[in-house]
Amino acid sequence: MAQGKVWFIGAGPGDPELITVKAARLIASADLVVFAGSLVPRALFEGISATVIDSAPLSLPETHALLRDCAKAGGLAARVHTGESALFGAVREQAALLNADGIDWDVVPGVSSAFATAAAAKVSLTVPGGPQTFIITRLSGRTPVAEAEALPKLAAHGASLAVLLSAAEPERVQAELLEGGYAPDTLVVLGHKVGWPGGEVVRTSLADLAGAARSHGFTRQTVFLILPGQDLPPNASQSRLYDPGFSHGWREGQNPAEGSGPDSAGGSGPDSGPGEG
Missing domain, CATH: 3.30.950.10 (Tetrapyrrole methylase, C-terminal domain)
Structure with missing residues (x-):
């Protein structure tokens, strides 16, 4: 039997809709879901066929045993944490135990x-x-x-x-x-x-x-x-990326001379193309 896998999933801050499409798919297809019951909404698990276990009363070895046994049996285990599990989470110590047992694992980010x-x-x-x-x-x-x-x-x-x-x-x-x-x-x-x-x-x-x-x-x-800085007037604190005079890799500014620095149309600077914001 092929060995299964453990997915660590960030469930977001509490709104069941603030979860990634990938996370929802993995939870729906999991054989086992182990979740932080005091912080993760149970609505995330409505209608799924997996065994769902609240980890609140469990120790690290007990949680690990559940994930290990599921993966060893060829199943998909979803370990669901609140928010973004890379922030103040417990993935590192759980992953170390999985590594020691030769079990594959991966992470899906969540909304902090x-x-x-x-x-x-x-x-x-x-x-x-x-x-x-x-x-x-x-x-x-x-x-x-x-x-x-x-x-x-x-x-x-x-x-x-x-x-x-x-x-x-x-x-x-x-x-x-x-x-x-x-x-x-x-x-x-x-x-x-x-x-x-x-x-x-x-x-x-x-x-x-x-x-x-x-x-x-x-x-x-x-x-x-x-x-800090929230009292700056909007006309004094606008993003350069959308300024008509600002050139970048996808647009020539109306005044090319203003776009001749490291953020110019050549695409070499941090504002060289559309990004976050």
Whole structure:
């Protein structure tokens, strides 16, 4: 009998429709689905014929045994994680056990709660003329964070920033971001259970971050988006890619002289053709 395979699947932030077509196909054709029951919507598994097991009460060895036995028997096992499994996920340790047993595995990416929150709030994480870097991080806690990645040090970059897995300590999040140099009036978006029924998005300022989180009862499953540069006027912060005078590999600008630098029509620069945004 040919050996089967394990697929690690990012299920997105909670909305059953925020999942890739590939992920939905694999789940529908799986023989076994092992999912993080406290965070992944059960609606994803309605109508499928696979054995579906909630991993919440299981240890790593117990979860591995289920995946291993399914694959060894020639089946397709879907290990379904919340959000994007490459972010604060547990793929590495599970994959190490599969590698040790000679079992093939692969990954399907998912939508991070950070991106779902930005979409729900209708904000851009990067702003022409403003931040061009987006950092995803967390507070240290039971999972330690290296001193070089402490929140004040990351805040000092002035980039857009998402703080995950830190909702229980909004006062500390606020204090460390202010310590790092963000202005008190910096826009902050709180995304609570975005994608789930009853999920909310709240806009506030950094000075009011903790108060807003506490007053709304956002103590779990909350994303903090820190968004400097959002007050730039649209006519002062437009993408060069669609400017009539900007040349790139697919279009000659109305004023070629303006497109003669490293982002010009030759296609050698980072803005040389249509991309994300």
